[in-house]
Amino acid sequence: MKITDEQTQAGYEIASAVYDGAMSAKAGAQRLHAEHGVNAASAQDFITIFKSMMEGKAYHRTLSIPATRYFFDRLAAERGPVALANAIEATRQHLDYYERLEKGGAQPTKRAILREYAAHPPQLKDLGLINEEFARKVETSASDSPDARQARLRTAVSRPAKVRVTTETFVRNPDVVAETLYRAQGRCGRCGEPAPFRRRRDGTPYLEVHHKKQLKDGGDDTVENAIALCPNCHRHQHFGPPDR
């Protein structure tokens, strides 16, 4: 039976949830079968191979080449370099086992994949790019029909995957924030209203310090370029139309 990309994705996600203890192996295999049309044997294989990969131990059943790549990619992205190294080791031991079988035989393509991932582990993804890609996917989903979207929601995996990312951030000057809030005296610099609430931590008025010209656009981290805003006005400055 040919396993589709969708089934491989579901196989990875459900095997991952089983490994983390979010559901039993039996419930996971049933779900793969009932909701994703994976046959019982393949459903069980996804779950045991995932566990073997996490533990760096040989597995005896076979995972297709695209599924092996998919598992390596996501393990590297979500669980880091040690998980990838264990998955490579588990697959190496699997191939040693398989190639000794009478009906086995050399697996040069899979051996090449092991060398490729060991030499060039997938790079961590950039957080900004992930957020942009997510925003595009939300737009695509919103333009889809409610029926199609709701059908996907019914079989969606409810526990979100985690992914390791790289990100860059500015090291901001705390004096600019403190001084801007001090000068604001608890009032929003745009609408002039008092802060909507006081902070649980210390009872000070809750306002957010915004850079009029954003740091990423070359703006300075100075009191002159900063303004204290209520949360509504702050979101407006980032996502609303420009003020006249």
Ligand SMILES: [Zn+2]
């Ligand atoms: Zn305001």
Ligand SMILES: [Zn+2]
């Ligand atoms: Zn801002």
